Amino acid sequence: MVAGTRLDSQDPHYREGAACLQTGSGFFRVQSRPSRDLSVLLAAHQATRAEGPQHWLDLMAGCGIRGLRWGLESAPQSPHPLALWLNDADPERMDSLQANLKPLSGHAGVDLALSQQPAERLLRQAYLDQRRFDLIDLDAFGCPNGLLQSALAVLRFGGVLILASTDGRSPTGHDRVAAVRRFAAAARAHPSSWELALRLQLAALAREAWMLGRGLEPLACFSDGRTFRLAVRLHRRVGADEEGSLGLLARCEHCGDQAVQPVLKLSGWRACSCLSEVGRWAVSGPLWLGPLQSPALLQELLTLSEAMPHSLAPPSRRLLERLQADPGLPVCCWSTDELAQRLGLAGPPPLHRLVQALQGDGYWAGVSGVMAGQLRTDAPWKVLLQRCADLA
Ligand SMILES: C[S@@+](CC[C@H](N)C(=O)[O-])C[C@H]1O[C@@H](n2cnc3c(N)ncnc32)[C@H](O)[C@@H]1O
Ligand SMILES: [Zn+2]
Structure with missing residues (x-):
């Protein structure tokens, strides 16, 4: 799989999309390219539908590869000025961020800011300063749920949040106590554990959006089993029957049968296929029972990628095509x-x-x-x- 390339084994530069940079000694995974390609396409898509200046925030930027690619690949799709803000709490990242982002300094129409702050502080200060973003990329370590409320609070209506979680244990049923703490939910082992983890994460996002009085639309959700990645759009209002998307999923540990119920219509569970005496439902949730993907948006991204020839690596294209063909329903x-x-x-x-x-x-x-x-x-x-x- 060609995710990106080192120019040669002696050269510290790494090339991906239109970016060429030094990834440095901090955390960087070549294998995360599909999520970066998606981020670049979503940014370009936001740009094409924008009615005014765009504000994009890379909250945990690492070596700055997402921001650099936004500036080089997504920004040309924007008819409006673009403000890019890249942040990473690690003080040792600042030198490499400054060096890597040089190609954007003086770039017409791109206003670049770099900072070194804890994400929690940056988001809360942005709220106080009444800053709003059209796109936030939150590429976190561990579980990002503590940041969801403050990230959604500074996202514009129609804005997109791209979220990563590397907390694989709690939403896949391997740490049920942590799942209660982080998701206020039951998480049970299941053959479709990656999907359940994505649905638990969507439920956590939806609850935070609803508490702000806003609606949530999943755009793309996928995982490699190690990182759980979601892109969602925030809407001004909660959609019709959106709350009906929160529910429980049960699987009989004995016969493998499954059943779902929305929380709004919760009643007893039917008998499973092995006929109640031996059957035992293991119930997960509340989790998101609605769609996982927006096939229409994914099609638009695939179309947009034709005008951005370097942005979508072949494995990323195959991933988007797979997601586009599967809206995520039935559950x-x-x-x-x-x-x-x-x-x-x-x-x-x-x-x-x-x-x-x-x-x-x-x-x-x-x-x-x-x-x-x-x-x-x-x-x-x-x-x-x-x-x-x-x-x-
Ligand atoms: C997964 S890496 C980011 C990788 C990068 N987005 C990419 O695509 O290569 C997470 C980064 O978040 C930073 N970080 C961790 N906790 C943070 C926090 N609370 N606030 C801001 N940055 C944080 C780390 O220093 C690390 O560079
Ligand atoms: Zn059964």
Whole structure:
């Protein structure tokens, strides 16, 4: 996979998109390129729909690669002046930020600011100073939930927050006590654990937006199992039935059946496929039961990328295409490995043929864009097992 390139093994420069910079000794992962490509495209997209000057904030900038790429790749899409603010709390980052961002100094239409502050302080001060941002990239270590309220409070209506969390343990059911603390939710082990983690994160975001009286729209959500990445848009008002997107997901630990309920319509759980005496629902949530992606926006980003030839690496393009094809509904996802295991098959059933068989039966079915080898469908578990057995 060609994520980006070092010019040669002796050269400390790293090239990605239109940027060429020194990543330095601080935290940097070449493998995070898809999230940076998405950030660059979202910035360019914000620029194309803007009606006035744009303010973009890279809150935890590291070596400054996102801000540099925004300036070099996204800014040319903006008909309006652009104010870029790059921040990192680590004092040792300042020299490399200054050196790496040199190509933007004197860049027409780009006003660059660099700072070295804890994100908590920067956001609260920005609120007091009545600054608002059209785009915030919050590429955090660990769980970012303590920053959500103050980040959303300085996001303009229609603004985009790009969020990362490296807290994989609590939302995937491996640290249930921490999940209660960080998400006020139950998180149980599940074959679609990355998707559940994204849904728990979306629920945390939605609650913070709703407490500000605002609405939230997921734009893109994905994970590599190590980092959980989300892009959301803040709306002036809570959408119609948006609160209906908060709910619980149950999975029987015995037979693997699943069921969902919105919090607004919460009642008892139906019997699972193994008929209540042995079945045992493990319930996760509250989590987000709405869509995970905005297929329309992702299509616009893919189209926009044609005018930005260096911005989207082939693996990032494939990721966006996968997400574009899977809005994230219905909620229940099933692993073909689990299906094979339960049916005693030698290997997983052919995913696309299984999806087609279910569609042929009149169910909604599609390949999951979030986890490989999984499908989502509204077909009952028993039908799913039967179709899988037929194919075998
Ligand atoms: C994941 S790295 C950022 C990587 C960068 N965005 C990229 O794409 O390469 C997180 C950065 O956040 C900084 N950081 C950690 N906690 C912070 C805080 N509370 N406020 C501001 N910066 C922080 C760290 O110094 C580190 O450089
Ligand atoms: Zn059961």
